[in-house]
Amino acid sequence: MLEQRRRRTGACVATGVALAVIVSGCGSGAGSAGGGREDRLVVAAVGSQLGTAYKQILQDFGRERGVKVTYFESSVPTTLTKLGAQVPAGKVQFDVAMLNDQAGAEAKVRRLTQPLDPAKVPNLKLLPDYAKPASIDGPLTALSLLGIAYSPKQFRANDWAPPTRWEDFTDPKYGNCVIPPDPVNAGSGVVALALVNKALGGDYGAIDATVERLRPSAKKVPAVTGNLAQTLQMMSQGTACMGLGTQGVALEARAEGTDLAFVAPKGNSAVGLPLVVPKGAAHPNLAQDFINYVLGAKAQQVIVDRALWAPVRPGVKGTVPLAGEIIGPDRFADHDVRPIPPTVFADTAGWGRKFSELFGR
Numbered sequence: 329m330l331e332q333r334r335r336r337t338g339a340c341v342a343t344g345v346a347l348a349v350i351v352s353g354c355g356s357g358a359g360s361a362g363g364g365r366e367d368r369l370v371v372a373a374v375g376s377q378l379g380t381a382y383k384q385i386l387q388d389f390g391r392e393r394g395v396k397v398t399y400f401e402s403s404v405p406t407t408l409t410k411l412g413a414q415v416p417a418g419k420v421q422f423d424v425a426m427l428n429d430q431a432g433a434e435a436k437v438r439r440l441t442q443p444l445d446p447a448k449v450p451n452l453k454l455l456p457d458y459a460k461p462a463s464i465d466g467p468l469t470a471l472s473l474l475g476i477a478y479s480p481k482q483f484r485a486n487d488w489a490p491p492t493r494w495e496d497f498t499d500p501k502y503g504n505c506v507i508p509p510d511p512v513n514a515g516s517g518v519v520a521l522a523l524v525n526k527a528l529g530g531d532y533g534a535i536d537a538t539v540e541r542l543r544p545s546a547k548k549v550p551a552v553t554g555n556l557a558q559t560l561q562m563m564s565q566g567t568a569c570m571g572l573g574t575q576g577v578a579l580e581a582r583a584e585g586t587d588l589a590f591v592a593p594k595g596n597s598a599v600g601l602p603l604v605v606p607k608g609a610a611h612p613n614l615a616q617d618f619i620n621y622v623l624g625a626k627a628q629q630v631i632v633d634r635a636l637w638a639p640v641r642p643g644v645k646g647t648v649p650l651a652g653e654i655i656g657p658d659r660f661a662d663h664d665v666r667p668i669p670p671t672v673f674a675d676t677a678g679w680g681r682k683f684s685e686l687f688g689r
Contacts, residue, residue, distance in 0.1 A: 369386075370400060370611075377580040405513060408427060411606050415606055425606055426601055432465070441604040451641070455640055467603070468601060470635065470638065471637060472516070474598065475520070476571070477560060479569045488501070497524055503545020503549060507552070507570065508552050508683065509552070512676055516573050517553075517573050524572070526595060531672075532669075532672040576638075594664045597667060601637070605619070625644055632644060636654060
């Protein structure tokens with residue numbers, strides 16, 4: 329049985345879609361901390377094509393384990409906000425939460441998540457070290473390199489050479505169609521913005537050089553968006569020519585027919601999608617069983633083929649045509665991929681204020 333419902337939380341209206349799959353069978357749920365059977369699991373994760381892949385994995389898990397599973401569609405900032413309110417109150421709604429690198433590290437610092445038991449997540453031992461960051465209480469389950477998405481049609485029409493470097497994003501000649509990411513809400517776009525900062529000769533967290541490079545064309549910039557998907561929608565409408573974000577989102581748009589190209593400049597970094605268990609989760613053992621399931625070869629194949637993100641489990645290869653374009657860990661050295669310390673993003677609110685002053689919005 330599939331059930332969809334909208335939820336309203338606190339003073340902020342958040343539209344979430346909960347997908348419940350009730351299954352029956354001989355499978356048995358993992359035991360609870362108190363020894364009882366855990367027969368249901370609630371997972372909060374993102375939407376879009378990426379979410380579709382994780383929904384399929386969750387449905388397969390529920391069917392195989394013989395448990396009721398619920399997928400609550402939620403953006404990473406919304407999920408983190410919910411955990412920040414629910415964990416201290418002892419009223420945790422989710423058993424598993426999908427965050428990103430920065431939110432995962434913040435959740436651990438704020439003690440909103442709990443460490444996993446390696447005995448209950450045996451697939452952890454198969455992962456490379458980069459998929460098990462010490463700053464997060466859970467493993468990365470998928471990866472995507474960052475880069476610049478652009479419109480070949482608009483670049484040809486203006487006789488522009490394709491971008492190849494991070495600093496190309498701030499070239500004033502693109503001012504009337506470049507779409508900067510919102511530093512407060514853009515998620516992976518903010519990580520890409522940090523790479524632009526670094527390429528302009530500063531530190532990852534030094535936004536001033538980027539602001540000054542964008543200043544000459546600031547009044548012509550059509551919008552500042554919260555994610556690359558919004559930028560790509562504008563690109564399909566002819567009002568945008570370039571944006572920052574993950575290769576996974578760009579490939580998803582191409583799969584849906586959007587005419588775009590994607591370049592991953594050197595001096596890159598990858599965005600990861602960790603799954604974590606909140607402190608006080610009602611079904612912590614089943615939650616760890618699910619995370620272990622996501623790290624299995626079958627689930628990782630779904631992530632590659634349906635979400636077009638790179639797997640974290642070695643040896644998993646895509647089978648759909650666009651999967652061959654995914655820049656996975658085996659090619660990270662070609663793009664000089666390095667991790668960005670989570671502390672870089674401590675002042676994204678300050679970045680946001682400077683962008684608001686620059687763009688007048």
